[in-house]
Amino acid sequence: xxxxxxxxxxxxxxxxxxxxxxxxxxxxxxxxxxxxxxxxxxxxxxxxxxxxxxxxxxxxxxxxxxxxxxxxxxxxxxxxxxxxxxxxxxxxxxxxxxxxxxxxxxxxxxxxxxxxxx
Numbered sequence: 001x002x003x004x005x006x007x008x009x010x011x012x013x014x015x016x017x018x019x020x021x022x023x024x025x026x027x028x029x030x031x032x033x034x035x036x037x038x039x040x041x042x043x044x045x046x047x048x049x050x051x052x053x054x055x056x057x058x059x060x061x062x063x064x065x066x067x068x069x070x071x072x073x074x075x076x077x078x079x080x081x082x083x084x085x086x087x088x089x090x091x092x093x094x095x096x097x098x099x100x101x102x103x104x105x106x107x108x109x110x111x112x113x114x115x116x117x118x
Contacts, residue, residue: 005051007104008043008061011097015040015068018090025086036094039068053112062105069098 002010019037023029042064049057072095079087 001107002100002104004058004104004108005047007101008050009047011065011101012040012043012047014097015043015094018094022087022090035071036068039064058105058108062102065098065101065105069095069102072098
């Protein structure tokens, strides 16, 4: 599993790229398509704090990641109901990187707790 900084950076870049792709490919260019991009930009802004192991910044990044993970479930459902394989792939990719990032954060938090305890 990648470290929290690597997972966060990867997730941020994937969210930005996939959201931009979805916006450019959409027949109806709704602003809501750019919500994952906004989350990715916030995660990029958190990256220095995540890398320096700032507890507050890491928790903000976890919150943003968890929120975007939940928010992506509806677009996945919509893409599946439309039988749109490209949209399914984009949303599934964003969901996967968000899950990996959350896992990286949790493992980092556990390691930090173990290091401070003993």
